[in-house]
Amino acid sequence: MNSTEHDEDVSPQTVDKGKRRAEDPTERTPLLGSGSSSSTLDDPPPNLARRRLFSKLITVFLSTLVISILICVALALLAWSYASPASHVSPDDILKEGLVFEGPDRVDVLNISWSGGLWVNVEARVGFDAGSVIGVNSSPDDGDGLFKDIWKSIGRWGIRRLDRVSVNMSTISLTAGSVVLATVEPTPVEVPLTADPPSDSTWLTHISTPLLIRPTSNISALAHFVREAWRDGSAAVRADVGSVEVRGGALGEESWRSIIHSALSNVQTALRIKIPPIPGIPHTSPVPSLSELVTLQSFNVYSASESLNLAACATIPNPAPPSFDLTSPSLPFVISFPTPAGDAVSIASVSTAPFTLTHPNITLSISGSVLPLPGSSPNSSSPSDILSAFLTRYLSGESNPILVSTPHIPGLTVDLTFPAPSPRPRILRNVTIHDMAIRPRGSTFTASGTVYARVVLPHGMDVGLHVARVLPDVLVFDGEVPDDAVFLPTPVSYRDRTGDPPPPPFPDPLPKGAFGHIRPEDWLISQTKIVDAPLEVLPGRQKEFRNFVSKVIFGSEPAVAGILGFGSVAVDIFGLPLPGGGGEMELHGLPFRGRVLVGKKGLLGFQGAVKHTETELKRLMERFLRRGRGRKGGVVADDRCSRR
Template sequence: MNPDPIVEDAPQTVDKGKRRAQDATERTPLLGASSGTLDDSPPPTSSTSRRLFSRLAAVFLGSFVVSLLVFVALGLLAWSYASRASHASADDLLNEGLVFEGPDRVDVLNITWTGGIWVNVEARMGFDAGSVIGVNVSPDGDGFLQDVWKAVGRWGVRRLDRVSVNMSTIYLTSQSDPSVVLATIEPTPVVVPLTANPPSDSTWLTNISSPLLLRPTHNTSALIHFIREAWRDGSAAVRADVGNVDVRGGALDERSWRNMLHSELSNIRTALRIQIPPIPGIPQTGPVPSLSDLITLQSFNVYSASGSLDLAACATLPDPAPTSFNLTTPSLPFTISLPSTNEPVPIAAVSTAPFTLTHPNITLDISGTVLPIPAASSIVLSNFLTRYLSGLPNPIVISTPIIPDLTVDLDFPAPNPRPHILRNVTIHDMSIKPGGSAFTASGTVYARVVLPRGMEVALHVGRVLPDVLVFDGEVPEGAVYAPLRLNEATPPSAPPLPDPLPERAFGRIRPEDWLASLSGPVPSEDGEGSAFAVTAKIVDVPLEVLPGRQKEFRAFVSKVIFGSDGAIAGILGTAAVAIDVFGLPFPGNDGQGEMELTGLPFRGAIHVGKKSLLGLELGLSGAVRHGEEELKRLVERFLHWGKGKRKRSAVGE
């Protein structure tokens, strides 16, 4: 038996062309089999994705870490700057950071009687933020990291650029007595520019303009005390207290990233010392000069207007501000009063024209109107005018509704040169005659009333009361009579005779009551005010022979009787006049008021002829018919009348 043949697995071979292709089915690939190399490679999707993911993850993580580090670094930088700024004291902010120059100009915008004074202040301001947070360039140089840190800080300051500051009420007090508030200031929000590493000069400062509401204190005594202390020390030491300060980045009403910077400061207190500049013509040492020493009245005018009495004046005072300081003000109201035994009597309401500061003196143009004068206070105004017309200064009181409780005492200066009110005083048709134990005089008094320059008023002299010393010859130079007497009853009492009596004075003529007078305007000369002619008749007014002057009286009578042209009699005296000033508002008197002025001096001369001695003339006419002996006896009797009167008076005593 033959064993079965051994069948070995023969390797399969591919018939590349002799076999019929198999029929294609749905599972047959569209492409033929690839080479063995392509068939053995792994799919590319999984490995590529893993490598891309790794790379993206590395980039993301690196960026995140870098960003985190940057943010941390920036946060640390911001924290370092903010920490320095937050730890800066108010004194550091004010003394090292804030730089203020000025004010360069102050405009008074509005003045309210109760609200205060609105002013607009223009100045130059800047804030050295680099100095506060310590990022300014050091003159000695810094290390690399320090330079980088400072450079970033300066860049941040420049980016921030500005902050808005809103402050609460500022209280100004004296450093010597902080309990007394001198003034309060209501500031408005202001934008403060920021700077880092500014130059040494002031070119980096920014011009600002801000309105402020200023309310001065009503405690006038404390204000005057502060002014005196400041003048004594040469500077004004002031403390400023601010309750709250709100600082916000950016300009007012700005909406940006800058608003993220916000800080509030409270209870800020700082000391200020303001040097008092020298005032021309006023020594820096000694007591505080009074306003009367500072104010010069250049002109003063009062004139009758339609139904009123108006005033106009021009005054100057030294400009105490530095030349770089400018001030403009609107019209400022004032009330002028006259002191009295009770309350001051308001007599005029005036206001200044808007003015600016000028060097070396400020010029004030003043205008106003005389106020209604209470009848009970007319004597106060009469005394004022009497002193003024007599060449004497007057005390006045100045007040303003701007500061209701503030009053300032001033001296209203007398006119210069001293006015000569009564001029060309004479007595026409004067006659002297004996009547019982005395002589009486009659005649018509003529005078010219000339008001000082600037007083262009319409008035009427309705009554006069002369008090006259009569001299043998012209009135000697230097002779004076009757000091000024005020607050007199009506009519004024007779002033005492001068002691000693003036040389060659022998008689006194003084009516016992007012004399009715007539007056009318007459032309005035250059440099004079209104002028008026006044006449008054005297009838049988007593002629008093002065004590111890009988000899002078007899000498004068002898000249009249035996002289060919009579004799010259000098007259020296004072007069009281009652005047109606048109436009002076006395209540209930139709816009007119009568005032009595006393102590107005005058001097003059009159010619006394034989006909003036009327009683003696009648006696002489009869004596001519009875011969020379009778004439001689009559003359001797007349000449010795005064001597006999003196002897009888001595016996009576």
């Protein structure tokens, strides 16, 4: 029976394998069938599998999108948390709290153009405390919480990643009050960023940038600004910038940093620049003139083949700190002399050699040449007369006013003083009269002789000279000229070529021992003798004259006659470009003193008086003096002078 049942169970499987419906499971049905039949039974349908895969992908996508949105929102909020404080900071606060500038340490003048302005290259140290502006600097004393510290750390990390920004500004106007003192054309510059800088300046970065500066042509406004700045000890100016563009990264960099961009307009900030003191001149005193600051160390004039050249060395105090350097190219200047009419005559063109700053004084080497002098006009002084007056004052030991201008700043003229040489030069030396003779001529006296003098130019004047004419004005003394005797010229004493000058004023009181005055009525050609020049006995000095004549007549040796006076000299200066090709200058008021030996042969006309007694001689002298009394009680000569 069992076998029958077994056959019944097995035979269907053998006959109907794979062709009949699966039987319902019984309690004898195995839990795990064969591999192939199990796989066939458990695999889901294809559509169901695709639906399950699509559902999973949708879930991942939506989850990623939500997470990305949350991250973006978080990043945006984080960025806004940094940008919001920065957006509320005014440009003035940015300049005062964020931007740190030290210097300039060096300024190199690249080019100077009358129309283009002044190109300079400025080197300085600069940095931007971005952490302070957006408030992420570390401050352990503030007691920030954990999240605040994390927020600040991320901000500082972002600043370090950004590293620097590029700044491009429009024209900068520097204004004092309502007057624009200068405009500055900046070039784009990189400004490094720093988060949490140290307390010292070691974090600042060295930069070098060119600038174009155009100063105002309002010279009076500049002068007023300088006076006020000197009085206050500082210069207060306002800087106005039309637009400022800030972009992340270095100049020309194309990266994620360049996405960060900001633009400012109508930026204004106040600047106060301290004026350094000048040694010896406090700010409480008036602003010093350039004449007080410029010291002429040396001055040379020398003749060339067709020009008269100049060379000088001058110094000026350097108020800049030792850390500041400046280099300048050659600077041109024009030297002019003021005229009595109020205008000026250009005399010389000079230029400085390229120079740098030195301490305590800046040394300037100057060279140039005398300009061709224009011809005279009916309503103005002759340029040659103006130059003659300058040289006369200089050689007489007096200073001269000069005007200095530069083509780089039209309209700017600086008044300076050309200092006198020290000590006062002695141009005419070893002055004497050889073979001097004094003779009576009617009621007057005349003098003759040959004047010898040595012309010695001051140190530094190495010019070729030819003395063409002379005009002496002499006091004659009985004996040597006293050391304290003075006979200085005055303008009225100069010979006026348009007419006879008035009588020259004598010293009051007259020097001790002076008894005579000699002055020819006209110029004398050099290297000639004075023949019958008028000899005027000074007022009240008849006694001294008699004593001198007595020494000559009765003395065994020639009598010493001192001479004191001044002379005018007409000289040809080689290389001086005067109108018409000549180079003759008239130099007036050149002082001199000397001595003359007068023997018995020098008293022509008195020789016959030797055989008379002294009383008779005195009576003869008195007769000449009484007959010749003229103006002011003196003896007036007949003003006759011949030349050969």
